[in-house]
Ligand SMILES: Nc1ncnc2c1ncn2[C@@H]1O[C@H](COP(=O)(O)OP(=O)(O)OP(=O)(O)O)[C@@H](O)[C@H]1O
């Protein structure tokens with residue numbers, strides 16, 4: 001019960017949207033496809049769903065190469081970036097659609113369908129909305145209806161294309177926690193597309209970082225955050241300091257910069273304190289080392305202990321860093 | 333319908349300018365639209381209802397009416413289907429020569445109706461490209477119903493397609509794709525997803541198409557051959573009557589045609605109103 005993508009390539013005219021992608025989606029897990037806008041996330045999702053035909057490579061679903069399988073035969077449920085609810089149908093009709101269009105032999109009875117619709121509406125906490133039209137609902141509510149509609153046909157895989165993309169920050173947060181709980185309940189293998197790293201790191205079991213039609217890294221949220229495999233991943237997931245010395249780029253996250261009064265093996269460098277910003281849960285210290293601006297993040301207690309002041313100097317070291325050969329600049 | 337501009341006095345012209353402009357428009361409309369229409373009806377009934385009825389129920393006139401209505405119905409059905417296919421192909425598929433096809437759809441509007449008729453004479457007439465082939469098989473196209481239908485079809489082709497293309501473009505393909513992933517067949521998707529969204533636009537295109545088909549003169553005149561009681565449509569019949577100085581009969585038939593035109597106008601208004609309602613409801617749904 002897995003999806004595996006093998007050397008998949010997709011071109012639009014002369015433009016390569018997916019460049020030799022290979023991936024395995026683990027069973028029962030929530031995988032996030034994370035990447036900047038235009039990196040090919042939607043395209044990959046559409047290829048898996050059978051809405052787009054690849055130019056090369058294969059997609060294997062449950063051990064079957066699904067070259068010619070129609071979207072419905074693949075057993076996937078798809079939630080579109082912009083909901084794509086049927087605007088002239090009520091919420092209940094939307095959810096029932098996938099069951100109603102089944103051939104007579106496999107179609108559930110009318111009662112069974114409406115019972116199922118009720119159950120799903122309860123699941124997405126919108127039982128009061130069954131008679132409404134989509135345009136009478138808020139964005140977050142529409143999104144949940146789209147999810148219920150996809151779940152109605154009991155897909156083996158759930159593909160979500162930026163399900164919370166069009167919502168404001170507060171609603172996003174609520175919905176993604178809700179989605180995580182839902183996933184823990186139903187355990188359906190899910191692929192979630194997002195360009196929001198916070199979202200990916202918070203809800204996913206596995207994160208696939210995408211850039212320019214290529215996979216940069218696959219790993220657990222902790223892996224990709226703490227051990228980025230490429231400069232791109234480093235820069236895309238959170239803030240990073242880049243020091244270049246003797247043709248080598250060193251990448252350090254702000255919270256991996258440690259400060260000290262005295263020079264020792266862990267704090268070999270001397271930096272000037274440019275500014276201190278203590279408004280927030282942690283203290284942000286802007287530093288200047290040689291020609292490079294650095295950012296350090298330390299706890300309030302640490303700042304008090306070190307008695308840091310703007311304009312002074314401090315010894316710094318990196319508790320964790322990554323070195324990469326110089327690479328062309330990445331546009332984020 | 334109040335536009336926001338009209339509510340702001342400082343944005344509108346002085347009252348006298350407005351009055352003059354409105355006066356000019358009303359005068360123009362009265363002179364060029366209302367007056368002729370009134371004349372048609374006054375002339376039609378000048379000699380009394382009996383004469384009007386005699387002219388309309390005359391067997392030759394009756395045949396012309398039937399022919400016009402037949403051609404119009406066939407034309408609306410066929411062009412409804414063709415227009416739907418064309419709009420579907422253009423908005424749902426990617427293929428080479430799409431831009432060319434889009435400009436080709438407008439061709440019937442660009443060429444003179446007389447030329448539209450001539451094209452078919454040159455193709456299917458006795459001296460035409462396919463003339464010998466057709467006469468060998470005893471198939472009559474020019475100077476017969478098929479020719480009239482073809483010419484009318486050609487002239488009225490753009491109405492439905494023009495109406496549907498922007499509508500279907502705006503609708504996008506996401507809902508159809510969503511239905512496909514949910515397992516709906518192509519026909520089900522069309523019937524339950526696509527059609528409900530475009531039905532008023534389709535009807536609107538069909539009304540425009542029928543109005544034009546009913547009144548088409550130039551193209552039909554070239555291919556019909558003006559055979560009385562056989563290939564004369566209502567507009568052609570009216571012209572013949574007029575040329576023969578049968579003014580009362582001519583105006584009687586003209587009044588009938590005008591009445592049909594007014595009816596389509598009412599139908600058009602109704603559909604426009606429904607479409608506006610539909611549209612404003614679509615707009616609120618992204
Ligand atoms: N139908 C298409 N025709 C031509 N180019 C396309 C088509 N669909 C996508 N592309 C191109 O492929 C690239 C990847 O697109 P895709 O929609 O997969 O990006 P994405 O990662 O989902 O971005 P976003 O986060 O903005 O949704 C883009 O550069 C886009 O311009």
Ligand SMILES: [Mg+2]
Pocket residue numbers: 041042043081161162
């Ligand atoms: Mg996308």
